[in-house]
Amino acid sequence: MKKLLLTAVILVGGLIAPKTAEAQIQIRVNIGAQPIWGPVGFEYVEYYYIPEIDVYYHVPTREFIYYKNGRWIARRTLPSAYRHFDFYRTRVVVINEYKPFLRHHEIQRRYSNYRDFRPYITIRDVRDPRYFVNRHHPEHYRWLKEQQRRDDRYRDRRDNDRRDKRGDRYDNRDRNRSDNNRGDRDRNRNDDNRRDNKRENNKRDSNSRDNNSRDNNRGNGSIYRR
Numbered sequence: 315m316k317k318l319l320l321t322a323v324i325l326v327g328g329l330i331a332p333k334t335a336e337a338q339i340q341i342r343v344n345i346g347a348q349p350i351w352g353p354v355g356f357e358y359v360e361y362y363y364i365p366e367i368d369v370y371y372h373v374p375t376r377e378f379i380y381y382k383n384g385r386w387i388a389r390r391t392l393p394s395a396y397r398h399f400d401f402y403r404t405r406v407v408v409i410n411e412y413k414p415f416l417r418h419h420e421i422q423r424r425y426s427n428y429r430d431f432r433p434y435i436t437i438r439d440v441r442d443p444r445y446f447v448n449r450h451h452p453e454h455y456r457w458l459k460e461q462q463r464r465d466d467r468y469r470d471r472r473d474n475d476r477r478d479k480r481g482d483r484y485d486n487r488d489r490n491r492s493d494n495n496r497g498d499r500d501r502n503r504n505d506d507n508r509r510d511n512k513r514e515n516n517k518r519d520s521n522s523r524d525n526n527s528r529d530n531n532r533g534n535g536s537i538y539r540r
Contacts, residue, residue, distance in 0.1 A: 346447045347373055350438040351401035354445065356408055363407040363414065363421060365428045367396050370415050371406075379415055386415050402436055 342358040349371070352362060362371040369392065370379040377388040392399060407425050414421055437445050438452065446457035 344373060345437075345445060346449070347376070348437060348448065349373070349376075349401070350448060350450045351406075351436050353406065353408065353434050354437055354440045354442065358410065359408050360410045360412075361408075361414055363409055363425060364401075364404060365407065365422075365425045366404045367392075367399060368422065369396075370409075381415075381418070402438070405434070 344358050348356070348359050349362075352359065352373075359373045361373065363369075364371065368380070371377070372379060372388065375388070377390055378392050379386055379388045380393065381387075382393070405428055407421075407428060409421070437448060438450075441453065443453075443456070445451055446453045446460075448454060451457075
């Protein structure tokens with residue numbers, strides 16, 4: 315039973331792994347790093363193969379890879395023999411795999427006639443705003459302006475949020491002060507009312523004592539006269 319479960323897990327993992335790897339390649343984007351002589355329509359490119367001169371170009375490192383003196387070498391520039399090579403009049407192949415030059419004979423055989431295909435639209439000539447992110451694109455300044463507008467909007471929104479928070483804090487503080495002042499006024503008013511009531515009670519008590527005293531004196535005088 316355990317062997318059957320293990321076998322099932324291995325089979326399921328084998329089916330899922332390629333899809334996961336493919337999904338990871340698809341979600342990666344390096345349009346800004348692709349050379350402007352590259353073809354449009356690819357969100358991510360690992361290698362270009364140029365059949366006409368039998369050379370690879372590695373996009374992430376911006377290096378040409380070609381065979382020389384019995385080994386593959388990587389350089390930022392082409393050999394002097396191809397110094398004036400026109401990339402805009404040739405055909406390149408997108409290859410998204412690990413070191414495709416290791417199976418060069420197969421790739422060379424597959425795309426031997428590919429150089430005869432007519433040229434396609436390059437990144438330099440496309441007017442899709444997605445490609446303006448490439449700093450070598452003729453419309454790259456438009457992307458810079460859009461980024462500046464976004465940054466300005468973000469700063470304005472952030473400053474407004476800060477002002478609103480500061481205003482709320484000040485409003486709450488003023489409201490608390492107003493509530494405290496109102497409470498103090500209410501307490502003072504209550505104290506004044508209590509003092510007035512006490513004073514009035516004392517006055518009434520004093521008047522009552524005076525009246526009682528006069529009544530007593532009047533009564534005593536009447537008895538004395540008799």
